[in-house]
Amino acid sequence: MTQQIPSSLGAQQFPEYLGIPAWQFERALRLGHIPAPDRARRRWSRTVVQQVRDQLAGITAATGAVPDMGATRAAAYLTERFDTEITPDxxxxxxxxxxxxIADTYKDHPLYDGLDLERFEDQAAAQEAGRLGRQVTRTEAAELLGVRETDIRHLHRAGYLTPIRHARSRWQRRREAPAVPLYRLGDLHTLQHRDDIDWAAVRATAGPGRRSPFAALPNAAQP
Known part of the structure; x- marks a missing residue:
């Protein structure tokens, strides 16, 4: 027996009636596969509900079966699909x-589009992205470039190297903003090939107490 459709349904009742998760309903709505509410207080009429129910198979196929998710869950999803490690970076x-x-954010962290994740097939591109997108601390950046941490500080100050994000130190209080700069490996590779930096000369001054050649760089212009 066909279930009797109520006179109208709200945003919580509608996906429950259709038997689909709320995220899939919201994505279908965002993509235009489900019409906007045609009743007050974000409700849909019986006519619209019946129309959507009749087209449900096509709607769910178009919206995919993978929800939007953060980098860690997305990496785990792609790792399982490709049977090789794909990192959050x-x-x-x-x-x-x-x-x-990026479909949305949660607590200031990006949520990646589940439909894109479901359709993504380029394993080689994902592995190369893992190499270029690897995020390293100031200490690791200095080791990779063969310079001192103070050199990295001056490059940061002068705008030659910009953190991709900041992480929280274990010594920070929870209420404090993340303070540890993380640098993208691809940006370090680009920096290594700048014509205006004599890396040999910089490394030659890497002894204790010796002034960094980057100390003379002007501060980056403030926006």
């Missing part, structure tokens, strides 16, 4: 490249 890099759209 790789997911973030694919987002910066535009290969994965």
């Amino acid at each position: 790789a997911v973030a890099e694919l987002g910066r490249q535009g290969a994965l759209r």
Whole structure:
């Protein structure tokens, strides 16, 4: 027996009636596969509900079966699909490249579009994104470039090197903003190939107490 459709349904009742998760309903609504509410207080009439119910198979196919998710869950999803490790840094890099759209945010962290994740097939691009998008601390950046941490501080100050984000130190209080700068490995590679930096000369002054050649760089212009 066909279930009797109520005279109208709200935003919580509608997906429950259809038997689909709320995220899939909201995505279908956002993409235009479900019409906007045609009744007051964000409710849908019986006519619209019946129309959507009759087209449900096509709607769910168009909206996909993977919800939007953060970088860690997205990395785990792609790792399982490709049967090779894909890191959260790789997911973030694919987002910066535009290969994965950012659908929303949660507690200031990006949520990557589940439909893009479901359709993403380029394993080689994901692994390369993991290499370029690897995020390193100031200490790790100095080791990779063969310079001192003070050199990295001056490059940061002068705008030659910009953190991709900041992480929270274990010594920070919970109420404090993340203060540890993290740098993208791809940006370090670009920095290594700048014609206006004599890396040999910089490394030659790396002894204790010797002034960094980068100390003379002017501060980056403030926006």
